[in-house]
Amino acid sequence: MPRSEHRERAPRQDSRRAALLDAAAALFAERGFHAASTRELAAAVGMLPGSIYCHFPSKSDLLVAVYDEGVQRIEAAVERAIDGVSDPWERLEAACAAHLEALLDGGAYARVVVRVQPEDAGDAVGALVALRDRYEKRLADLVAALDLPDANARRALRLLLLGALNWAPHWYRPGRDAPRTIVRRFMGLLARGETP
Amino acid sequence: MPRSEHRERAPRQDSRRAALLDAAAALFAERGFHAASTRELAAAVGMLPGSIYCHFPSKSDLLVAVYDEGVQRIEAAVERAIDGVSDPWERLEAACAAHLEALLDGGAYARVVVRVQPEDAGDAVGALVALRDRYEKRLADLVAALDLPDANARRALRLLLLGALNWAPHWYRPGRDAPRTIVRRFMGLLARGETP
DNA sequence: TATATAAACAAGCGATCGTTTGGTTAAAGT
C-alpha cells in the first residue's frame, strides 16, 4: 500500500455524532434555532457543552447538518412514494402525502426544514437555501407533468400546495386526521382538467 | 366631577411608544423574536436599552403588543375588502387578497403574526394563540358561506388557503406578481360547485 | 504491551442577553 487509504473508513469515529444530530434536530424543531442553546443540547445527549465541538465546528454547522438530513429525508420519502405510480395527478398526490407525513409523523429533521429560516444560519444561509431549492425543484417537476394551461398555473399550484403543506405543523394534532387523509382532501378541492 | 376621569386621555403620554412599536415590529419580522435584541431595538428608535422599559414591562409584552396590532390590521384589511361584496366566492377571494396584501406589502406588524411562533412569547403564549384563533374563526365564517359538500371540505379549504397565504413571505419578491394576482391564480385552481 | 488518536472532561474566556436601579430633564397640572 503506497499510502494508507483505509483512514476514512472511520472505525469508531463519531460514535455519538448521530445522537448529537438527533438531539439537535429535536431541539431546533421544538424551540427554533436561536432559542435552542448548546448547553441544553449537550445536556440532552449527556455531555458537556464544550464536547459538542469535537463533532461540529460551530452551532451553525450543526444546523446545516440537521437541515441537510431533513431535506434528504423528505426527498427520499417522496421518491419512495411516487415510485411505480404513473398517473401525474396520483404522483403529485403521493408526493404531497409523503411530504406531509415526513413533516408531521416523521422525525424532527424534516420539521427543522420548515421551522428554521435559512437566515438563522448566519454565514451558511446559502447552503440552506440551496438545499431547499433543490427539493422544490423536484416538486416543480411533478407539477410540470400535469397538463395545466400555462407556467403561471404551474407555479401557482406548486406554491399553493407547498405552502399549505409546510404550514400544517401549526395546526396539526396527531390524534385527528392522518396526513394522507389531509392531502386527499386538499387534492379533492382542486380543479383538474378532467370532465368525465 | 366626583373623581377625575380625564386621566386616560393621555395628553403627552407614550409619545414615542408608537415609534418603539414600529421598530419592534420591523425587527421581529426580520430577525425573529429571539434574534432581535432589545439593544438593537433601542438603537433603532434612538434611545438607551433601559428606556424601553418605560413603555413595556418586558420584551414579551412588547411582542404581544406588536402581535395584537398585527392581527388587528389583518382583520381590518379583510373586513374592508369584503365590504359590499355579496357572492361568497368573491368574498373569500377578496379576503384572501387583503390577507396577502397585509402580509406582503403591508407593514411589518402583519408579518410578525406569521413569522413569530406564539411559544416564543413565554408566559404570554395564550394571548397570542387567542389572537390568532380569533382571526382564523373569522376566515372560517367566510368559508362556511360557500356551498361545500361537508365540514371536512370546509376545514380543508380553510387550511389550504391559510397555509398557502401565510407561507408566501418565504418566496414572494416585490417586483413580480402582485398579491391580488397571486390570489386570483390560487382561486382559479380550485374546483367550485359551478358547472355552467 | 506500547503508541496513536478520537472523544470527552474541566474550566473558563469574552461577549451579549434581558432587565434593574437611581438620578436627570422638561413639560404639564395646580
Place this chain on the structure above:
DNA sequence: ACTTTAACCAAACGATCGCTTGTTTATATA
C-alpha cells in the same frame, strides 16, 4: 411659582450565550 410625573439617561446587575484551551480517558492499532 411650586409640585408632579412621564420620559429618558447612565451605569451596571446577574445570567446566559457560543466557544476555546489544556488535559484526561478510552479504544484500536501496531
